[in-house]
Amino acid sequence: MKHLVTVAAVYAASLFAAADVAAQQQPGRDACRADVERLCKDVQPGGSRIAQCLKDNEASVSAECKEHMAKMRERVHERMKAFDEACKGDVEQYCKDVQLGQGRMVRCLRDNEAKLSASCKEQMAKMDEWRRQMHDRMHGVAEACKGDAQQYCKDVRPGGGRLMRCLKDNEGKLSDACKAALQPQ
Numbered sequence: 201m202k203h204l205v206t207v208a209a210v211y212a213a214s215l216f217a218a219a220d221v222a223a224q225q226q227p228g229r230d231a232c233r234a235d236v237e238r239l240c241k242d243v244q245p246g247g248s249r250i251a252q253c254l255k256d257n258e259a260s261v262s263a264e265c266k267e268h269m270a271k272m273r274e275r276v277h278e279r280m281k282a283f284d285e286a287c288k289g290d291v292e293q294y295c296k297d298v299q300l301g302q303g304r305m306v307r308c309l310r311d312n313e314a315k316l317s318a319s320c321k322e323q324m325a326k327m328d329e330w331r332r333q334m335h336d337r338m339h340g341v342a343e344a345c346k347g348d349a350q351q352y353c354k355d356v357r358p359g360g361g362r363l364m365r366c367l368k369d370n371e372g373k374l375s376d377a378c379k380a381a382l383q384p385q
Contacts, residue, residue, distance in 0.1 A: 231268035245361025344381035
């Protein structure tokens with residue numbers, strides 16, 4: 201069971217790794233915008249730091265944002281539970297001796313992919329699809345906003361959500377193509 205919890209944690213990490221960016225796409229993203237600007241304006245986006253800031257300041261967060269955060273936690277919990285249920289036997293069978301950390305558990309599942317149960321393969325495929333969608337979305341934003349980033353964010357070091365924050369800070373000046381790419385889908 202220890203390994204299964206770790207697989208769930210790895211899966212959750214893959215979900216949260218893009219959580220700050222994904223928040224820009226979620227239909228309820230505006231629910232926390234004012235709270236983020238008020239409570240977390242100096243927090244560097246990325247690595248779920250914004251989500252952690254909101255959690256740390258939960259007593260000061262608006263009811264609307266609290267509701268949105270609860271819905272997001274429930275979605276992640278549901279995904280983790282589905283992954284756990286689907287891959288428990290596979291982890292026990294193929295990866296029980298894997299040393300935890302640094303993606304070794306997921307690598308083990310990938311190395312044994314041909315032998316995995318159909319349900320675990322399906323969950324792995326869902327995780328891959330979500331990550332692919334996030335990658336494609338961010339690639340589209342990068343392409344559409346390349347000129348804007350060069351113009352307004354040329355001194356910003358890429359990574360950790362810094363460019364996204366810079367683009368948001370300059371939202372009123374952005375090209376129509378960049379604004380469209382940044383809109384929720």
